[in-house]
Amino acid sequence: MKTTEITVQELNAQEFIKTKVEEISSMVGDGIAINALSGGVDSAAVTMLGHKALGKRLKTYFVENGLMRKDEPQKIVELFKKQGVEVILFDAKEEFFSALKGIIDPEQKREAITQTFYKNIFGKLVKESGAKYLLQGTILTDVDETVAGIKRQHNVFEQLGIDPQEAFGYKIIEPLVQIRKDSVRKVAEAVGLPVSIYNRMPFPGPALSARVIGEATPEKVELVRQATTIIEKILADVKAFQYMAILHNDRVTGMRDGKRDFGQQIEIRCWDSVDARTATPTKLPYDTLMELSNCILAEVPGVVSVTYNIAAKPPSTMEAI
Ligand code: XMP
DSSP states (O other), rough: OOEEEOTTOOOOOHHHHHHHHHHHOOOOOOOOSEEESSSSHHHHHHHHHHHHHHHGGGGEEEEEEEESOHHHHHHHHHHHHHTOOOOOEEOOHHHHHHTTTTTTSSHHHHHHHHHHIHHHHHHHHHHHHTTOOEEOOOOOOHHHHHHHOOOOTTTGGGGGGHHHHHSSSSEEEEEETTTOOOHHHHHHHHHTHHHHTTTTTOOTTTTGGBBBBSSOOOHHHHEEEEEEEHHHHHHHSSSEEEEEEEEOOEEEEEEEEEEEEEEEEEEEEEESSSSSSEEEEEEHHHHHHHHHHHHHHHTTEEEEEEEEEEEOOOTTTTSSS
């Protein structure tokens, strides 16, 4: 069934919240639902809608998949505590890294992440909690790109003809599926989340594994995590839609301490965009680019090359896999 878009011009955030809270309440009835909070604006907005609708009958988990940014699990648990929402940390690092082992193809990597989340982890959490529903933050752009065959977003099923009940044993509720990122931010603000969340830049479901080209090993993910920390610190005041570090698979010759060093390459991407459908690279000042490069070369072990992406979406996409 085609999803009807609610554009940002059409959106009345308070009315949207009221409608979605009612929908969630009537679907779940007096049962239990779970949701996974990643700290991104989409899952944060869904967490708040779900808690308004279900209170303690919504169990919110932060899945520590080993692919998140530095200190992210603790930061998010703390922040939601202040919102009155208890978030349960669930350690699944081993499951994700063993699912990603040996995979180099981008779409296979996405599929491995999807199966690990939905079959293994959520399957287990649903059983343990007695829930019949998973609430998730799929937005319209995720559906569009998946259906168009551009990229398999980790959270799209029914639009691909996959029945989650049959495939995983639970139903999925998607309160944000009619809106795009700009509207999600309005909903997140209206539902009482702090600016650090509603203006937070997007972060993909496959997390840092989407930013390692080739096999996402724990070592490579750690390397891209370090570069991400540097980029997010230096670009914190830049008004961009999203910025990221990408670790390339190919190595290049460099030199360190007077010796040849066949080293790693980090690509920086920084995007201007409204709704992620199209995007252009931000015109960062050259001094900022040099600061980024100098810090990454000095602080991230083994990196000998830093580049800045200047290709727009399309034909590029924002994430590298
Ligand atoms: P792309 O790379 O498709 O990214 O141009 C567009 C926006 O979507 C985010 N993204 C994802 N979000 N699950 C998500 O929830 C995914 O699998 C996924 N892949 C990309 C990306 O970070 C950007 O904001």
